[in-house]
Amino acid sequence: MKHLQLQCIAGMTLVCLLSTAVTAGATPLPVCPDYVPGKPGGDYNDPTDREGLTVVEQFHFTPPVESLVKGASGPLGGDIGYTLDHFPNHHRALAAMMKLALREKNRKPPGARYTIDCYFERATRFRPNDAKVRTLHGSYLLAIGRQDDALEQLEKAAVLEPADPTAHYNLGLLYLQKQQYDKARASAHQAYKMGFPLPGLKNKLVAAGQWKEAN
Numbered sequence: 053m054k055h056l057q058l059q060c061i062a063g064m065t066l067v068c069l070l071s072t073a074v075t076a077g078a079t080p081l082p083v084c085p086d087y088v089p090g091k092p093g094g095d096y097n098d099p100t101d102r103e104g105l106t107v108v109e110q111f112h113f114t115p116p117v118e119s120l121v122k123g124a125s126g127p128l129g130g131d132i133g134y135t136l137d138h139f140p141n142h143h144r145a146l147a148a149m150m151k152l153a154l155r156e157k158n159r160k161p162p163g164a165r166y167t168i169d170c171y172f173e174r175a176t177r178f179r180p181n182d183a184k185v186r187t188l189h190g191s192y193l194l195a196i197g198r199q200d201d202a203l204e205q206l207e208k209a210a211v212l213e214p215a216d217p218t219a220h221y222n223l224g225l226l227y228l229q230k231q232q233y234d235k236a237r238a239s240a241h242q243a244y245k246m247g248f249p250l251p252g253l254k255n256k257l258v259a260a261g262q263w264k265e266a267n
Contacts, residue, residue, distance in 0.1 A: 224243060
C-alpha cells in the first residue's frame with residue numbers, strides 16, 4: 053500500500069480483519085463492534101462526559117504517548133487504544149493512532165485492539181456529525197491514496213463545520229491531487245482566510261501554475 057506523507061493532521065471504511073477463535077456453536081464476535089458507553093467515557097465533545105477524561109489521560113494518554121515516544125502502561129497502540137475504548141471520538145487520540153499506523157505501516161499497531169479503520173468507523177458510528185473525526189479520517193485516507201473515499205469524508209467535514217480551516221486545507225490538497233484546480237484554489241482561499249498556517253497547498257498550486265490571490 054502506497055504511503056504518502058500527510059500535509060497536516062488536525063487530524064476507511066475497510067472491513068476490519070481481526071482473528072477471533074470461534075468454537076462450534078458459538079456466535080462470532082463482530083470484527084468492529086459499536087462503542088458501548090461506560091464510565092469513565094462517552095463523547096469527547098460533551099462537557100459532562102469529559103469529566104472522566106482526566107483519569108484516562110493521566111494513566112494512558114500521556115504526552116509521551118501522544119507524541120509516540122513511549123507507552124505509559126505497555127505498547128503505544130494499547131494506551132492509545134484504551135483511550136479510544138473510553139472516548140471513541142477523542143480527536144487527539146485518533147490522530148495519534150493514525151500517525152502510529154502510518155509510521156509503523158501497520159493498520160493494527162502493536163497493542164491496539166482494532167485496526168485504525170475500525171477506530172474511525174466506531175467514532176463515526178458513535179458521533180456521525182463530528183466534523184473533526186471526518187477530517188482526520190479523510191486525512192488518513194488521503195495519505196494512503198484512497199482519494200474517492202477521502203473526498204467523501206472531507207466534503208462532509210466541510211459541510212458539518214464550515215469554519216474549520218483544516219477541513220478546507222485537506223480538501224484543497226485532495227482537489228489538487230485530482231487536478232481540480234479551481235476547487236483546490238477555492239479551498240485554499242477558505243483555509244488561509246481562516247488563518248491556516250501551513251503554506252504547502254499554496255506552494256503546490258504555485259508550482260502547478262494554478263495559484264491566484266483571492267479577490
